[in-house]
Amino acid sequence: MxxxxxxxxxxxxxxxxxxxxxxxxxxxxxxxxxxxxxxxxxxxxxxxxxxxxxxxxxxxxxxxxxxxxxxxxxxxxxxxxxxxxxxxxxxxxxxxxxxxDIAALEQLASPWQRQRYLDPLARGQSRSCFAMTEPAPGAGSDPRMLATTARRQGDGWVLDGHKWFISGAMRADFAIVVARSDNGVCWFLVDTSNPGFQVLRDIPSMEPFDVGGHAEILLKDCQLGPEALIGEEGKGLEYAQLRLEGARLFHCMRFIGLSSRAMDMAQDYAAQRQSHGARLAEHQMVQAMVANAHIDLYAARLMTLDVARRLDLGESIRHTSSMAKVFVSEAVNRVADSAVQITGALGISEDVPLSMILRMLRPFRIYDGASEVHRAAIAKRAFKQRLHA
Ligand SMILES: Cc1cc2nc3c(=O)[nH]c(=O)nc-3n(C[C@H](O)[C@H](O)[C@H](O)COP(=O)(O)OP(=O)(O)OC[C@H]3O[C@@H](n4cnc5c(N)ncnc54)[C@H](O)[C@@H]3O)c2cc1C
CATH class of the missing domain: 1.10.540.10 (Acyl-CoA dehydrogenase/oxidase, N-terminal domain)
Incomplete structure (x- = not known):
C-alpha cells in the first residue's frame, strides 16, 4: 500500500x-x-x-x-x-x-525546460498540449507513420507537419510536438505563439464540457532553438509510451466516477418509475442491468488500483495498464449505456446529463490506444511469454 x-x-x-x-x-x-x-x-x-x-x-x-x-x-x-x-x-x-505532460516533463525536462515550462505548468500558471496524431496518411494508431519532420538548421531545428485532434491546444501556451528527425522520433517544446505554429480550427466533437478543444494545427517552417529538444533525439516513441501509461490510468479513475454517477441516477429513476404494475427496480431485466454495472465497476476499480500500486512501486505497467485501459474503457461505456437504457427517453434527453456522460465516455475506447490496438499488443506479449515459458 x-x-x-x-x-x-x-x-x-x-x-x-x-x-x-x-x-x-x-x-x-x-x-x-x-x-x-x-x-x-x-x-x-x-x-x-x-x-x-x-x-x-x-x-x-x-x-x-x-x-x-x-x-x-x-x-x-x-x-x-x-x-x-x-x-x-x-x-x-x-x-x-x-x-x-507534467508527469512526462518531470522525468525528461532539462533544468532550463523545467524552469521555463514545467514549473509554471505544474503550478497551474500555464497550459500545455501534446501533439502527436496526424490526419491520414500520418500517425494515428500506428505511431511509426509519423510524417511531421524535424530538420537541423544551425544548432536549432525546423519543424514541418500537420497535426489534428490535439486536446487543449485552443488555450495552450506551449505544445509538446512529436516529429521525426534523421535520427528517429523526437519531442520538442514549441510555444503556441511561435509564428510557425498555426491553429487552423477547433474540431467539433461529441464531447460535452470540453475545455481547450481539439485543434487542427499546421507546423510550417516552425523554427526552434537547440533547447527545444526534450530528452534525447530518437527516443520519442519510448517517451510517448511512458506518457500514455500514466495518462490512461487517470482517465480510468475519473471515468469510473462519471459512469458510477450515471448508474446512481438510473437507480434513483428505477426506484420511482412504474411500468406494468411494478417499479422498474422490481423488474428482473432492470435488476440484471444494475447488477452487471456494479460488477463492471467493481472489476474496473480493482484493475485500476492494481496498476496504480504497481506504478507507486516503480514497476513496469506496460502490459497491465494496457489490459486495464481496454477493460475499464469498455466497462464504463457499458455502465453508462445501461444507465441511459434504464432511464428511457429521459436518459436520451439533455434535461439530465446521462446522454452527455455517454458521449464523454465513448471516445475513451479510441484515444490513448484504441481497444483493438491494445488487444493486438496484449496478445502479442502473451504469445511471446508462452514461447519463452
Ligand atoms: C477525444 C480525443 C482526444 C484526443 N486527444 C489527442 C491529443 O491530445 N494528442 C494527440 O496527439 N492525439 C489525440 N487524439 C488522437 C488519438 O490518439 C487517435 O485518435 C488514436 O491514436 C487513433 O488514431 P486515429 O484516430 O488516426 O485512428 P486510426 O489509426 O485511423 O484507426 C481507426 C480504427 O481502426 C482500428 N485499428 C487501427 N489499427 C488497428 C490494428 N492494428 N488492429 C486492429 N484494429 C486497428 C481501431 O478500431 C481504430 O479505432 C485524440 C482523439 C480523441 C478522439
Missing part, C-alpha cells in the same frame, strides 16, 4: 472532496452551455479558485509546491470523486493533457 498520510486523514480529504463536488460543482454544470467552450472555461476558472481555497488542488503535485502529493494509489479515490462531475478534473488540476 502506498499511502502518504494516515488513513483517517485521507478518508476526511475524500469525504470533503465528495461534498465539494456534490454541493458546489455538480449544481453549476449548465447542460445548455455544455458545448460553449468559453463559458465552460470561465466556470472552470472560477471553481478552480474555490477548489484551491479549500485545499483540493493538484493531487500529484508535491506538497512543497502547493499540491497534495498523493500517491497513484491515493489518486484512485481522489480522481473517482473528482470525475463524478464533468468539471471536476479540470478545476482540480488533474485533467489531461496537463497532468500527463
Amino acid at each position: 502506498s499511502l502518504t498520510r494516515p488513513a483517517t486523514e485521507f478518508a476526511a480529504l475524500i469525504a470533503g472532496l465528495r461534498d465539494f463536488i456534490d454541493q458546489e460543482v455538480i449544481p453549476r454544470e449548465d447542460l445548455r452551455s455544455a458545448h460553449d467552450g468559453a463559458a465552460v472555461q470561465r466556470l472552470s476558472a472560477e471553481l478552480g479558485l474555490r477548489a484551491q481555497a479549500l485545499g483540493f488542488g493538484a493531487p500529484r503535485l508535491a506538497v512543497s509546491e502547493g499540491g497534495l502529493g498523493l500517491s497513484w494509489e491515493e489518486c484512485c479515490a481522489f480522481l473517482e470523486e473528482a470525475g463524478r462531475s464533468f468539471l471536476g478534473p479540470a478545476i482540480l488540476q488533474c485533467a489531461p493533457p496537463g497532468q500527463p
